[in-house]
Amino acid sequence: MYCRPGFERDCAQEAYLHALRQGAELRIAEAVENSGYVRLEGRARAPDWSALVFARQALSLLAMVELPERDRLTPLLDALPAQPAVFADVWLEMPDTNDGKALSAFTRRFAPLLQDALIDQRRLGGRPDGPRLHVFFPDKQRAWLALGDPRLSAPWPMGILRLRMPPDAPSRSALKLAEAFDMFLSAEDQQRYLHDGLRAVDLGAAPGGWTWQLLRRGLRVIAVDNGPLKGMVAEHPWVTHLRTDGFRFRPDRPVDWVVCDMVEKPSRVATLMANWLIGDHARHAMFNLKLPMKKRQEALESALNDIETLMQAHDIRYRLSVKQLYHDREEVTVYLGREARPRRNGNSKRR
Ligand SMILES: C[S@@+](CC[C@H](N)C(=O)[O-])C[C@H]1O[C@@H](n2cnc3c(N)ncnc32)[C@H](O)[C@@H]1O
Known part of the structure; x- marks a missing residue:
C-alpha cells in the first residue's frame, strides 16, 4: 500500500483491521515511518483501496527482486510470474518522498526498456480493464512487482490524483476541494450535484480557495469567515x-452544499456537519477533519461514529466517504450526503 509519508502506521493498522473484519488475518511486515509505503503479509487479497482512508493505493505483491548495479531488466523479467499472462499496462512507481523523487530520472530511462521487453514477450497490451503491472522501487536496489486490479485500486500512478494549480485561485486549498469532488463523486454525480x-x-x-472551486462550477456561495477573501472571489x-x-x-x-475547512476538533466539525444535514440546511457536505498529532485513528473513529450515531438516530439515509487526499496533510476529507434510497458506493466507509 502507498500512503502519505508519516502515515505508515495508520495505513497499516487500518488495512490490518479491515482484513480482520473480513475474516482474513494479515501481518504488518513493513511500515517504516516516513517511507511512504507499507507491506502486509497473509492469506488475503489486496483490499479495495477506496474502502480505506489512509491508503493511496492497494496492490497484491507478486515478487520482491534485488537489483544488481547493471542489467536491472533481466532479474525483473525472470521474477514475473506466468499468471496473469497479459497486463493492461505497466506503471513504474516509487515512494512519494525526496529519496523516491530522486529515482524518477532512472525510472524515466528504464520504463521504455521494460515496456519493450514486455511487448516482445507478449505480456503487455491486454484489455484496458484487465490487471495492471506495478513495478515499485522502494529504492534503486530493490523492485517489487505488484498487481493492480482496476476495480479495487486507484486509477492514478502512485495513487496520486495530480491537479494543476489554477492561476487565479486564491489559495492552494482550491486543489483540495477539486480532488475531493473527483475522489468521491462520479462524473455523473458531479454533473447532477454541482452545476449552475x-x-x-x-x-x-478565507482566503477563498474552496469558494473559488464552487464558483467555477456555477454555484452561488455564502462565504462565512471573519478573515478577508482574496482575488476575484472577494469581488464576485x-x-x-x-x-x-x-x-x-x-x-x-x-442550500445544496455545505463545505467546511475550519480548523477545529474533529468531533466538533463532524457533529456540526451531521446537524446541517439532519436540520435539512444542506443535502451534501464536504469537510476536513484535522487529525491530532497523537491518537489520530481514535479521533477519526470517534468523529465518524458521532456522525453515524446522529444520522441513524434521525433515521436518515446517507453516504459517508472518507479519504486522506493527496492535498491533505494532517487531516482527512469527508463527504456526507443525504440519500433518497440506500446505495452502496465504492468509496463509502461503512462500518
Ligand atoms: C484553513 S483556512 C480555510 C481555507 C479555505 N478553505 C480556502 O480554500 O481558502 C481556515 C479558515 O477558517 C476560519 N475559521 C476558523 N474558525 C472559524 C469560525 N468559528 N467561524 C468562521 N470561520 C472560522 C479561519 O478564519 C480561516 O480563514
Whole structure:
C-alpha cells in the first residue's frame, strides 16, 4: 500500500483491521515511518483501496527482486510470474518522498526498456480493464512487482490524483476541494450535484480557495469567515461574504452544499456537519477533519461514529466517504450526503 509519508502506521493498522473484519488475518511486515509505503503479509487479497482512508493505493505483491548495479531488466523479467499472462499496462512507481523523487530520472530511462521487453514477450497490451503491472522501487536496489486490479485500486500512478494549480485561485486549498469532488463523486454525480444555479455555504472560507472551486462550477456561495477573501472571489457578484461564527451560522433557506475547512476538533466539525444535514440546511457536505498529532485513528473513529450515531438516530439515509487526499496533510476529507434510497458506493466507509 502507498500512503502519505508519516502515515505508515495508520495505513497499516487500518488495512490490518479491515482484513480482520473480513475474516482474513494479515501481518504488518513493513511500515517504516516516513517511507511512504507499507507491506502486509497473509492469506488475503489486496483490499479495495477506496474502502480505506489512509491508503493511496492497494496492490497484491507478486515478487520482491534485488537489483544488481547493471542489467536491472533481466532479474525483473525472470521474477514475473506466468499468471496473469497479459497486463493492461505497466506503471513504474516509487515512494512519494525526496529519496523516491530522486529515482524518477532512472525510472524515466528504464520504463521504455521494460515496456519493450514486455511487448516482445507478449505480456503487455491486454484489455484496458484487465490487471495492471506495478513495478515499485522502494529504492534503486530493490523492485517489487505488484498487481493492480482496476476495480479495487486507484486509477492514478502512485495513487496520486495530480491537479494543476489554477492561476487565479486564491489559495492552494482550491486543489483540495477539486480532488475531493473527483475522489468521491462520479462524473455523473458531479454533473447532477454541482452545476449552475445551485447554492452552497463555505464555512471558514478565507482566503477563498474552496469558494473559488464552487464558483467555477456555477454555484452561488455564502462565504462565512471573519478573515478577508482574496482575488476575484472577494469581488464576485455570486459570493456573499458574512463575517460571523461558522459554528452558529445557518442559512435562511436550505442550500445544496455545505463545505467546511475550519480548523477545529474533529468531533466538533463532524457533529456540526451531521446537524446541517439532519436540520435539512444542506443535502451534501464536504469537510476536513484535522487529525491530532497523537491518537489520530481514535479521533477519526470517534468523529465518524458521532456522525453515524446522529444520522441513524434521525433515521436518515446517507453516504459517508472518507479519504486522506493527496492535498491533505494532517487531516482527512469527508463527504456526507443525504440519500433518497440506500446505495452502496465504492468509496463509502461503512462500518
Ligand atoms: C484553513 S483556512 C480555510 C481555507 C479555505 N478553505 C480556502 O480554500 O481558502 C481556515 C479558515 O477558517 C476560519 N475559521 C476558523 N474558525 C472559524 C469560525 N468559528 N467561524 C468562521 N470561520 C472560522 C479561519 O478564519 C480561516 O480563514
